Amino acid sequence: MITSLYRLKCAGAALACALGFVGALTATPAAAAKSDIVLCTIDDLSGDFSLMSTPKTYGYKLAVKEINDAGGIKVDGAVKKIKLVSYDGQSDVKRYQELAQRCVFNDEADVVMAGYTGAEREAARKEVVRNKVIYWHNNQGEGGIADKYSFFSGPTPEQQVLPALKAMIKEMGPRMTFIGADYNFCRAIGQWVRVAAGLYGGKIEMEEYFPFGVSQWQSTIDKIKRVKPDFQVHCLVGAEHAQFYPQAQAAGLVTPMWSNVTISDGYEHKRFAPPSLANMYVPPGYIEDVPGEASKAFATKIRAMFPDVVYVNEHAAFGYVAVKAMAEAWKKAGTTAPDAVIKALESDVSLPDAPGGPWTLRGSQHHAAMPTYLFKVDDKHQLQLITELGVNEPTFLTDVGVDMTKKAPGRQFLPSDNPKWQSYFKAP
Amino acid sequence: METAGQIVSWIYQYFDNFGFLLLAGVGLILIYSMMGVINMAHGELMMIGAYVAVSAFHAGAPVLVAIVLAGLGAGLAGVIIEQLVIRHFYNQLLSSLVVTWGISLIISQGTLLLLGPSVMNMPTPLGSFSVGPFAFGVYRLVMFAAALVLIGGVWAIFRWTRLGERAQATMENPAMARALGIDTRRVYMLTFGLGAALGGIAGAMFAMTATISPFFGQNYTPMAFITVVVGGGASPILGLAYAGLYLAGVQTITSNVFNEYVGYVSVMAAAFLALLVMPSGISDFLERRRTRATQR
Amino acid sequence: MREPAKPFGRLLAPFNGQQTLGNSRFFWACWLIIVVALVLLPFIGTRYQVITASNFIISAILALSLCLIWGFCGILSLGQAAFYCIGGYAYGIVAMNLIERHGNTNVAILAGIAAPALFAAVVGALMFFSRLKGVYVAILMLVTSLLLGLFMRQTADPSYTMGAAYLGGMNGLSPATANDPQLPSIILGFGEAVAEFDGRGASFYWLVLGIGIAVYLALRWVVNSSFGYVLVAVREDPERAETFGYDVRLVQLGAFCLSAAIAGLAGTLYTAWGTYIHPDGFSVGANILVVIWVAVGGRKDLTAVIVATMVLSWLSIELATWGEISLLMLGFILVGAMLAAPEGAFIALGTGIGRLRARLRGVGRKAPAVYGVQELKP
Known part of the structure; x- marks a missing residue:
């Protein structure tokens, strides 16, 4: 009898909490008639x-x-x-x-x-x-x-990838490599880069996608160096991917880079130690x-x-x-x-x-x-306006x-x- | 020269991958094997180390001093956490997982509120060397060397110091150790502090290759933990080394033969397979084989 | 010393026993009051509250699935959310392919339950027959979940279609072409006689509530049956259970598959609720969240786990309206709850209030600890 009574009490307590929860849920005031x-x-x-x-x-x-x-x-x-x-x-x-x-x-x-x-x-x-x-x-x-x-x-991409890559191809030459994070946005950017290459006479020599979390880039850096592109296109996302930059710097990969995911969201030129982003080109719609x-x-x-x-x-x-x-x-x-x-x-x-x-x-x-x-990041991580891409x-x-x-x-x-x-x- | 460079590149990548796993795991395995605590806040201790190191560096301290300060800072944070929370969760793997997850939320979000999106960075030191057409950062080799030194240091502490003896006794049989007059509470506190300090040093070293944010450490924790568990608890330090050797090997080979994506997936798959074949980790598996061999 | 058997008591007998808290008539009376209150919620609450309550009940079903294997069988899985997601994806893919031909989602729901159970059977057989245990199972399941997540995240390429369904990478499951149907909510029935349960409506809420109650009662029955006792025997001492002639591996595998099926059911309901499923659920955070619900509630009791899941889910959403400090507060709540009651805040709360009531009545001054909650020190 004692045991069952005792269990009864425990149960009651757990239930009281549940009741309280239902009360809390229903007590939230409903939105008043809208005056705003x-x-x-x-x-x-x-x-x-x-x-x-x-x-x-x-x-x-x-x-x-x-x-x-x-x-x-x-x-x-x-x-x-x-x-x-x-x-x-x-x-x-x-x-x-x-x-x-x-x-x-x-x-x-x-x-x-x-x-x-x-x-x-x-x-x-x-x-x-x-x-x-x-x-x-x-x-x-x-x-x-x-x-x-x-x-x-x-x-x-119609305002970023197409006009900016047109300018890049004209300025640097047609051969490019593409590396990007393996998810929807960068896959789509990859498609737009192909379109830009097709429309403006560029040539994509390498196209690879990486899962989030990859942080060791030496083998990719080796591959890019073997291709010797005129410029690189990046769609690297997240803190691990960003470790590409110091590693590339150390490995002597200094080919110009273009990226539309860097600077305009995460102001990386302020957060990274110079000169790891030197020679990076970005196409923002607005930054300071x-x-x-x-x-x-x-x-x-x-x-x-x-x-x-x-x-x-x-x-x-x-x-x-x-x-x-x-x-x-x-x-x-x-x-x-x-x-x-x-x-x-x-x-x-x-x-x-x-x-x-x-x-x-x-x-x-x-x-x-x-x-x-179109901006370029210089050795001291100052942004230089290269050209206005127009409306x-x-x-x-x-x-x-x-x-x-x-x-x-x-x-x-x-x-x-x-x-x-x-x-x-x-x-x- | 091309071939020589390629071979050096593979070896370099292997050391790089191996060093990464060792550095991320060294503090974690100490706490895990000694105290039976899964420390999900280990990444946040690394983050504290990174912030301390960068602040010290910008205040004019030399890099080595900054790293030592990072170890001290994270160690102190570790001791505080241990005193406030962890001491209630010795040898409760799973409860400790939940509570340290809470701690990691508090530290990372607290840092975000306190420091905001403040600008923190530290350049990669030491330049590079080249073999043929390939060039390599020197610093990442230094990280590998540092990982070996840290692991060796931990091993030496356990082998040759009084603290090490007491810690081993505590690990073997806490009740007996207490009966023999060892202050196990103090041993645990120092172990956790040491583990945290190792995390802080690792964080400071990683800080020079990455950007630092309040969420800097979170990315290291899962992989570090997988390495530690694959290593097994029978002889933790050796286990970590075995697991690092194995996983880094798989990653280096697959990412060069295929690509980084396959390399990343292969590491996970390799961990999966290793656990199935060696259900208590690599070190335990090898230990048992050795025992069986000697018995025969 | 048994209570006299009454018709009502006999009805409840299969659900009562030593493995669960709350076996008395008082408990069941309160339970009934809460159920009635929940059934009436659509009449007294706002639409938002009804939708949110559906969401919470789905989470509670997921938490129950982990409670079964962790609390009763001693297997912690850090990959429980993976089963939930597999169920969700299976439901979505099958539903989008069959909805136009069948006009209902009966097969899709079965797929959402069967797919994770089959997956668990394969992974579980590998694990338990290799004698994997403890933290190694936990990590292996986490690795499994991360691997599945890695795969699903990279399915952004348009070639990843399964019939009418496009896996869609991180943006989640969607129709393969403009002509394919959208992901449907639950539609039950045959031929013309079908009933649709829209995730935003009261009917869906009642359906989910019904399923939730059914799962709760079924699990109470399972853990208080002889199988439940075997589960606990395996949790407490696998070697001893083995010497009594039980095949521990089979018992673990059985519980693991059942748990995966329940998690898959929850995933199915989640997909139908928002007509949306995405691969974020395979991540470390999503998996740990389930563990947090169960740990804060108290892994050894089903009722406590449900209450904890409800309270924590509600807190997380309320905190999100507070702005920057939301995750910080959640961290403090977690640490506080675990410090106050390492075996589960809601089990402790239940036991505490129970003790108080006993004292008020002047009986059971030295009431023994409830067996199911008692920690057996090795």
């Missing part, structure tokens, strides 16, 4: 990617502050302010999925902006768009996503070093609001741009109803004073036209036969889907 426009953002504020993504929240906060200080936006017959709800995705893909649901159902967000990496983007984006809410991704991406509710403020009044003014505003920032990177700029573009669209639509706002966005919303230079969202593409710049229009979706204003297929296209480019993807 809700902007919900999910970014990596802790974990591996926090160094890159935290500045994105600076861009959001600055844009929201500017809009609200100017009085807000008139929608649905009332002047409303923007309410910024910001979550920490903890560099964890599953967390993005969960927090995206929180944004959609709990906060009843009018727009969700989330994700740095492709995996984070897809986890959040799939959840947001299947519930018919507008989604933005605000740093460089591989492009080609044709979805009614998804918009992209950052540069795509981009010339122009708008660029200087933006960096100054960010620094005034967040004095601790080490370097104002593309995340800050395109986060800011996306919020401003949404503000324009809400103003134009006069409502926050998704379909009307999408129509407004698709009417080519334009921001002439964007930090990186005049930025225009192309309605038929859901991607933007913007200027990009490049996104046309890829049109090329594969998609007009977003008419019908969105709801999938991602890669260069190999373009019939005109088939010959570039045949095995050598």
Whole structure:
């Protein structure tokens, strides 16, 4: 009797906890009737990617502050302010999925902006768009996503890989090697590099992909040295891959390098010891070093609001741009109803004073036209502007036969889907 | 000259891979085999070492002094962690895994909050040498040598010092050791501190080849742990060396014959196979064979 | 000294025994209240809470699967999340290929359970017949999971398709072409008579809740059956169990496969819940998370593990709204919980409150420790 009674007590305790849990779950207050426009953002504020993504929240906060200080936006017959709800995705893909649901159902967000990496983007984006809410991704991406509710403020390979490699081939010669991380983004960049080589007369002598975590590069360095390319194309991601640079330096591999994943996100020229990145060429859409009044003014505003920032990177700029573009669209639509706002966005919303230079969202593409710049990292890790690559229009979706204003297929296209480019993807 | 260079390159890569596994694993195996603690925070101790070394370097200290300071800093952190938390988890492999995972979150996120995305780096010293068309960094050979010195040092401590004797006694039979008047608590504390210091030194050495962030160490922990476990606990130091020899060999061969991707996968597959064939690690397997041979 | 057998008690008898906490009528009464409260959640809570609760229950099923092998059979796997992911992928791939032909996901669900069980049978046979044990099993499973993850992450190339499904690398499973169907949620039934359970709705929640309760009761029955006693015998002393004539390897293999099947079921439900599956689940962090749920709850009791999983999952999401300090706080909570109760905070809490109640009633002042929780020192 004693034993069974005793067990009973233990059980009761465990149950009490469970009851408490149910109570806690149901006690969370439901969202009140909306008097604000809700902007919900999910970014990596802790974990591996926090160094890159935290500045994105600076861009959001600055844009929201500017809009609200100017009085807000008139929608649905009332002047409303923007309410910024910001979550920490903890560099964890599953967390993005969960927090995206929180944004959609709990906060009843009018727009969700989330994700740095492709995996984070897809986890959040799939959840947001299947519930018919507008989604933005605000740093460089591989492009080609044709979805009614998804918009992209950052540069795509059409603005980075194509014009920059054209310049590189002209400057250095046609022979190149490609090494990249083995995942979606770099695989897509690899395809775009093939397209660039095909269009501008380049020749890819070596193309290899590496899993994350590879940190010993001597055998690859030997291979590249044997090929003796005119320049190297890199898509190396993460701290282990970055160990390529000091190892290449020690092994005397000094061939110029080109990479679109370095500097613009992680400001590596500030974080690595010089001269390990010397002779690296990068094509950012925005970084602090981009010339122009708008660029200087933006960096100054960010620094005034967040004095601790080490370097104002593309995340800050395109986060800011996306919020401003949404503000324009809400103003134009006069409502926050998704379909009307999408129509407004698709009417080519334009921001002439964007930090990186005049930025225009192309309605038929859901991607933007913007200027990009080719920089070179010198021996002391200063950035030298080599040339302005000019404003490049996104046309890829049109090329594969998609007009977003008419019908969105709801999938991602890669260069190999373009019939005109088939010959570039045949095995050598 | 081309062939000579190629052969040197293979040998160099082998030493590089081997040194990497030894350095990452040396502090971990000490704590694992002596105390029965899986220290998931080992990478964070390496990170502390890296930050200390880089700060000291920028304050004007010579590289060697910076490395020694890194060892002291991480060792001190280790002793603090041991006193606060680890002493409740001796010989509880799995509970210690969970609790040290928590500690690693606290240290890495705490560092992120404290130092923010501050800029930390340290150039790779010592330049390079070349054979034919191939050139090699000298520093990575120094890392290999340092790994050997550290392992030799640990072995010497255990073989010839009083602390070593007491530690061995504690490892064999803690209750008996206590009965004989050994302060096992102190032995454990010093062992953990020593393991942490070794991690700190390794972190400082890696710091000169990598960028440093609060998450710097996390990438080393899983591979280091796999090496340690493949090595086995029968004679930890030798086991680590065997496992390093074996895994580095597989990696060097496969990554040159195929590519780095195959090399990376092969290391995992090799660890998998080794565990199936030698269920308690390489050193245990060899020890048993030796015993059987002598019995015969 | 037994309680008098009542009809209600006889009904519950198979689920009660020494291997589980909470065998009394009081426990079951509370249990019923909670179940009723959970069933009513869609009527009192918001939609977000219902969706999130589905997610938590799925996590709890995964945690139960680890509890079975770690807590009762003494096998810690650091690769439990791998079975979960295998189940998730198997469900997704089969569902996308068959949904248009069958109109339901019956076969896909079976595949999501069978695939990880088969995989566990192969890996488990290799491990247990090589007499692998302890931390070596844990690491071997971690290596297995990392290898699978390495493979799945590099499937970004468009050539990695299985029928209508494109593996999709780190961006997760998706349709192979624009004409192929999207990953479906759960659709049960035959022919025209089908019922769809959308992961965002209450029906899915009730389905998951039902499955969760079924798994919980089934496991209580298993661990309190004679097989459960053999499991515990193997945990406590494999050699002695062997001398009694049990083939320890077969017992371990059986428990391992059952556990993998349950983890696969959880993975299946997860994929259907978000209509999304990605290879992050094979990573070190995802595998350790399951261990954390079970360890903080107390690996030797099913109920404690469920409660811990729910509380920790809820905490992690709430902390994510706090910004930068979220992971730091989680670290402190973990270390604090483990320091306070190394054998499991929720088992300890249960035992503590139980003792208090006994004292209030003035009985069982010297109540013996509950057998299932008692730590046997070697």
